């Protein structure tokens with residue numbers, strides 16, 4: 387083993403120690419929230435995709451760079467879910483829980499169900515609150531995703547075309 391790979395092993399050991407310490411000192415709620423974010427695939431739509439089109443959760447929930455076109459309705463990009471003013475900065479835990487379960491934003495707008503809130507309506511209080519606490523505890527990252535577009539408008543960023551059953 388050369389000195390460089392020894393240094394890499396030492397660095398990854400230090401990093402995993404740091405991660406462990408953080409997990410132990412962080413609340414169970416945040417650990418649960420991180421786990422739910424992972425298994426509920428929030429990053430598929432709320433994190434950028436790499437050049438092959440695969441979601442890249444390591445970049446954080448800073449907003450999607452590939453949107454969804456719902457025929458006859460809109461083209462929409464997964465918003466930035468970090469607590470920045472270009473994301474959900476200013477939202478309370480209750481605001482996030484309401485959006486997840488009922489699809490209603492603090493301004494009273496209904497989210498297009500590309501965001502799978504009808505499925506998330508069944509979240510327990512504990513899980514919904516853990517998700518919200520986790521989102522609001524992330525580092526704030528400034529990244530504004532494109533505004534929602536009409537279904538036939540020219541789109542500023544790529545999108546998936548949803549085909550509805552006839």
Ligand code: HEC
Pocket residue numbers: 422423426427428429430431432454462463464465466467473474482485486491496497498499500501502517521534
């Ligand atoms: C299949 C794609 C998809 C998945 C998976 C998904 N979302 Fe979304 N989400 C969206 C889209 C698209 C919107 C915007 C819809 C609109 O504006 O009408 C959205 C909107 C939101 C909003 C409202 C944000 C705002 O600024 O208005 C929140 C909060 C949110 N999602 C949280 C989550 C969380 C937490 C998860 C995982 C538990 C998740 N989403 C999973 C696509 C998705």
